[in-house]
Amino acid sequence: MEQQNATISKIERLCTDIVRLTLYAPSIAAKAKPGQFINLKTGPGFDPLLRRPFSIHNIDGEGHLQVIFKILGKGTSALADLRQSQTINIVGPLGNHFQASPSMCLIGGGLGIAPLLFLARSILGQQDVPTLKIILAARNKQELSCFTPEFEALDLPLYLATDDGSLGHHGLVTELMPTALSGDTDWQVCSCGPHPMMSAVATICRQHKWRCQVSLETMMACGISACLGCAVPASDHNNTGKQYLHVCQDGPIFWEGDIKWT
């Protein structure tokens, strides 16, 4: 991990409130693995004070990395107002990463779709490419379309769903899982999205004895395990006495069995 000033190569509004930020940060991009995140300072001042963590959406092999975010508050509004060729202070790559397996299904919801592109591309770049399926969902067509072009270009089995039915299946990702994951295959699921979605995906995986990794998000101050602010309850199935895990250090990627789902 390192701290550096990265130049904004491109900043694009993918729809009204979703922004894709392309940064030139060669040393961080070179080290990054799918599932890891960077911590961005939104500006030079003290308000907003804290950095904002974003999972890495994509890297291009030429020193660029991308993140995608939704404009929700002060920090993301400040970021959205940045312009090409401005610099931004980033720390990364942070956290652990997804692990590959011979038969994989990536399930993303909303902005949680972001890290799955990097993961899918990285899996396709392996020597032995595993069976790979992708299920993506969002609120509506507008939101989902911010992500679909890059995934469609991968030419993989792609299943889409929206809450309002404006694109793909009208409903939840979990309703697409039986179709996408039929057969006796020993699947490994990698999921990122709203907490209830990941919880539901994890439940289905447990029923089928599929391994399942989830990417968690919490409030975070430092991103380097100094503040201990990003705690999540642990299942502690090994009885180590550990009540909490830390998203920045133990995650953001967790085996679903390690989490105490609430």
Added chain:
Amino acid sequence: MDIKTPKLAVNIGDLCIANPIMTASGTFGYGREYENFVDLSQIGAIVVKGISLQPRPGNPPPRIVETACGMLNAIGLENVGLDRFIQDKMPYLRQQNCCVIVNVLGDSIEEYCQLAEQLNDVEGVSGLELNISCPNVKKGGVAFGTNESMAHAVTNAVRKLTKLPLIVKLSPNVTDIGAIACAVEEGGADSVSLINTLIGMAISIKTRKPILANVIGGLSGPAIKPIALRMVYQTADRVKIPIIGIGGISTWQDAVEFLLAGATAIQVGTANFVNPKAVEEIRQGLTEYLVEQKMESIKELTGAAKR
């Protein structure tokens, strides 16, 4: 042209630190967390995460929330406990040649005493900082940090057991911080560090509930700097022992202000979260300021705002 390098060394009791920039407990982990960003041996002193006799799991989440120019935390003193600190964390810090001050916390005077006794002979421990800002103690449930006689009692009990430089970290959530400072000076403290966080809270207008699971938390960051500075300024008139200024210090200019107010050294806290190189940048800035001001020693700054 011969420009003298200004002297940055200062004394905290018998402890001489190479520069007055320390890290505040709870914002710098056990040091190693920052090894990729700063040269740990160059930090005046690393005050490690508060250590208790037994490991503590900490509070349920959410533990932190951002506020205007600051943040609230209710980590709940999560730490590895004394044994694991000595076994797992100290060897690395010794190897890096760091000046290590151990922040200790307990629920009773006996616990503070046990911690001090066990840390006395640990190689590489340069000093103790008593965290007397934690609530719910055995004796009547009053916080050590908000009661003069209890603050005196815990300081005095630990003083009798250790020759290590003894710093007592004060809570700002009191009517008269100077009175507590006097009490711990009287109890034998070598230094007081102030301020710890200010109690605050945040409520979600969406859920209509407090955001922190603990409901209240400690406010830190640039938002609290003017209050901390005032408390340092006023406490400097009350005690003779050196003061370590803490509270929202994010830049070298902030550090200069605290020194001018009467601090001998300063601790950088929340700024470490935002800028992991903060301590290094502050040291650099301070040095350049001294050169520019043609000062030979940083000691000339301490309390200068009062002269």
